[in-house]
Amino acid sequence: MDPIISVTGLGKTYGSGFVALRGIDLEIRRGEIFALLGPNGAGKTTLISIVCGIVNPSKGRVLADGHDILRDYRAARRKIGLVPQELCTDSFESVWATVTFSRGLFGKAPNAAYIEQVLRQLSLWDKRHAQLRELSGGMKRRVMIAKALSHEPDILFLDEPTAGVDVELRRDMWEMVRQLRDRGVTIILTTHYIEEAEEMADRIGVINKGRLILVEEKRQLMAKLGKKELRVTLQRPLEQMPTALATYKLGVEEDGCVLVYGYDTQRSENGIADLLRSLNEAGLEVRDLHSSESSLEEIFVSLVREP
Numbered sequence: 001m002d003p004i005i006s007v008t009g010l011g012k013t014y015g016s017g018f019v020a021l022r023g024i025d026l027e028i029r030r031g032e033i034f035a036l037l038g039p040n041g042a043g044k045t046t047l048i049s050i051v052c053g054i055v056n057p058s059k060g061r062v063l064a065d066g067h068d069i070l071r072d073y074r075a076a077r078r079k080i081g082l083v084p085q086e087l088c089t090d091s092f093e094s095v096w097a098t099v100t101f102s103r104g105l106f107g108k109a110p111n112a113a114y115i116e117q118v119l120r121q122l123s124l125w126d127k128r129h130a131q132l133r134e135l136s137g138g139m140k141r142r143v144m145i146a147k148a149l150s151h152e153p154d155i156l157f158l159d160e161p162t163a164g165v166d167v168e169l170r171r172d173m174w175e176m177v178r179q180l181r182d183r184g185v186t187i188i189l190t191t192h193y194i195e196e197a198e199e200m201a202d203r204i205g206v207i208n209k210g211r212l213i214l215v216e217e218k219r220q221l222m223a224k225l226g227k228k229e230l231r232v233t234l235q236r237p238l239e240q241m242p243t244a245l246a247t248y249k250l251g252v253e254e255d256g257c258v259l260v261y262g263y264d265t266q267r268s269e270n271g272i273a274d275l276l277r278s279l280n281e282a283g284l285e286v287r288d289l290h291s292s293e294s295s296l297e298e299i300f301v302s303l304v305r306e307p
């Protein structure tokens, strides 16, 4: 299937001379949830802003559903909805007016039934006559989403959708984003909450210092870069490592009470059975076993860490 967004050789140098993006190549698949991760200042908002037509690229090309975002910008923008990081809208305006006006900006004919559906889906219907300043922070954020959906875009960008949002609303937002995806909307989100990417994304892109350093299916990423660890708590502290255990390259923690065995998640033979046999033969009694795998957060930190 054709990608819904295709970014080729994209570069951005701001007027100050600062190079924010360097040769980004990226294809977003139709109907996926794609999470863009990266530390502060990595270039995530710059990338999104270029695709949405807010920032001009210095180099490269972007197609949104086949439309060049520069040459064919009207058609490209009609395909895209953006929920920006900052809440930016007139606080004296009503919810209904804000959302319907936004639709008009894209040259779409009024459609009260569609706007009603969007507001109901976002639990904003009861608040449609309220002025934005009367709403809670979470509701305002939902209005921003309704605004972005007002012109029925196929692609929705969410720039840090749940920054500063409470746990319950965050879960609601996740559910809502999934429902949108189920209706065929392609979602691209940036986030600093790795848990959000772990929970939601089909694929993950990591951007660091203006370069896209990795794009991968979430599951594959976790299987490929994730490490598994078995912690073996001994009945009595170990005084000296038996030579028979040298091959396992065990770590020793908690004054010899815990042995740590790192193993490869990709290998079918992980060596745990052999290790337990060797421990037994060496006369070491095991009190407890605990296995864990690295989280997406650990993988992310290891990817962007300074060498």
Ligand SMILES: Nc1ncnc2c1ncn2[C@@H]1O[C@H](COP(=O)(O)OP(=O)(O)OP(=O)(O)O)[C@@H](O)[C@H]1O
Binding pocket: 014, 015, 016, 018, 020, 038, 039, 040, 041, 042, 043, 044, 045, 046, 047
């Ligand atoms: N208008 C501008 N002029 C000059 N430099 C800019 C401008 N906008 C952004 N930058 C710089 O470009 C870099 C990338 O910024 P960007 O906002 O894209 O990062 P980000 O990954 O979205 O960061 P965050 O996670 O903090 O939102 C930063 O160093 C920023 O200071």
